[in-house]
Amino acid sequence: MSRVVSRITLQDVAREAGVSLATADRVLNGRTGVRNVTAERVKDAVARLGYRPNLAAARLARGETYRFCFVLPAGSNVFMRMLGEQVTNTASWLAANNAYIDTLRVDVFAPETLASALEGLIGHYDGVAVVALDHPRVRSAIDDLVASGVAVVTLVSDVPASHRLRYVGIDNIAAGRTAGTLLGRFAAGRSGSVGLIVGTPALRDHAERQFGFTQVLAGEYPALKVLPARESFDEEERTQAIVAGMLRDVPDLVGLYNVGAGNRGVAAAISAANRASDLVFIGHDLTDDTRRFLLRGVMDAVINQDPGHQSRSAARVLLAHCAGEPLLNEQERIRIDIFVRDNLP
Numbered sequence: 001m002s003r004v005v006s007r008i009t010l011q012d013v014a015r016e017a018g019v020s021l022a023t024a025d026r027v028l029n030g031r032t033g034v035r036n037v038t039a040e041r042v043k044d045a046v047a048r049l050g051y052r053p054n055l056a057a058a059r060l061a062r063g064e065t066y067r068f069c070f071v072l073p074a075g076s077n078v079f080m081r082m083l084g085e086q087v088t089n090t091a092s093w094l095a096a097n098n099a100y101i102d103t104l105r106v107d108v109f110a111p112e113t114l115a116s117a118l119e120g121l122i123g124h125y126d127g128v129a130v131v132a133l134d135h136p137r138v139r140s141a142i143d144d145l146v147a148s149g150v151a152v153v154t155l156v157s158d159v160p161a162s163h164r165l166r167y168v169g170i171d172n173i174a175a176g177r178t179a180g181t182l183l184g185r186f187a188a189g190r191s192g193s194v195g196l197i198v199g200t201p202a203l204r205d206h207a208e209r210q211f212g213f214t215q216v217l218a219g220e221y222p223a224l225k226v227l228p229a230r231e232s233f234d235e236e237e238r239t240q241a242i243v244a245g246m247l248r249d250v251p252d253l254v255g256l257y258n259v260g261a262g263n264r265g266v267a268a269a270i271s272a273a274n275r276a277s278d279l280v281f282i283g284h285d286l287t288d289d290t291r292r293f294l295l296r297g298v299m300d301a302v303i304n305q306d307p308g309h310q311s312r313s314a315a316r317v318l319l320a321h322c323a324g325e326p327l328l329n330e331q332e333r334i335r336i337d338i339f340v341r342d343n344l345p
Helices: 010-017 021-028 036-049 055-062 078-095 111-119 136-147 172-187 204-220 236-249 263-272 288-295 307-323
Strands: 066-073 099-106 127-130 151-155 166-168 192-198 224-226 253-258 280-284 301-304 337-339
Touching: 010 021, 010 036, 021 036, 066 078, 066 111, 066 307, 078 099, 078 307, 099 111, 099 307, 111 127, 111 136, 127 307, 136 151, 151 307, 166 307, 172 204, 172 224, 172 253, 172 280, 172 301, 192 204, 192 236, 204 224, 236 253, 236 263, 253 263, 263 280, 263 288, 288 301
Parallel strands: 066 099, 066 127, 127 151, 151 166, 192 224, 192 253, 253 280, 280 301
Antiparallel strands: 301 337
């Protein structure tokens, strides 16, 4: 029969040290007014008992409540819809920690719109997580939030020149380089042109992926010529039209790399041209759509970032900062995953 081990409480520490509960609390919270010899007794009791403070309970006892806002892109981007669902799941966990999340949908491709939305959050929230456009107006709005006392983390796409607290997302240059290596190897020594589709280079994650991708192909696969990037604004119909034009006008097209969303449009154009068997297609984010494209052989590989991990990490970073609590940095590193049809979860 297993023995139930009860949690060590602050009351246990106080009893072990022979002090009042109030004195033990003062020592553990670093407040003055306790003699050194008494403080040492309390610290020794903590070490002997292996006491770990319940930070959430302490926040509740102090009546501390935090409110965060997650600013996510408006539109039909499948990954961003998944991210929004994960933010909702994260909100349930945060509520138990006396912290609450609101979600705001904004056109992140429009810098004035995004900046105005961020400016409107001043005075209403303790922390903000934003999928951000790297633009001077947006940087200024983030800096204004920070100057007003609001903690800001950038989510998925960074604005590194701003005063944001932290970026929560993958290394996008490494993701682009990974895409370049995959496409080069799948091309198996062939020569020809490679199509490149970006949502917008104004999103730093898209610009960094593009940079990493072209860096690898130029340096390691000189037989593959990357065509000028085409801007899709992550719209399915626009993406489909772009790819259909490439398939029609570029006879030596060997592969396609879609930096952002719009994978349904890419797959539709490839299937309509009956090019799934010979065209290498690399894209991002494991969704119901990209899973299906991998299984059908329309897509060759997906570079994935976990939206649940990103949502939880952004919440943990904001909560730890606002509450003055420690953060395990290794836990907040967002991994790059690679999926082909043989290792789908």
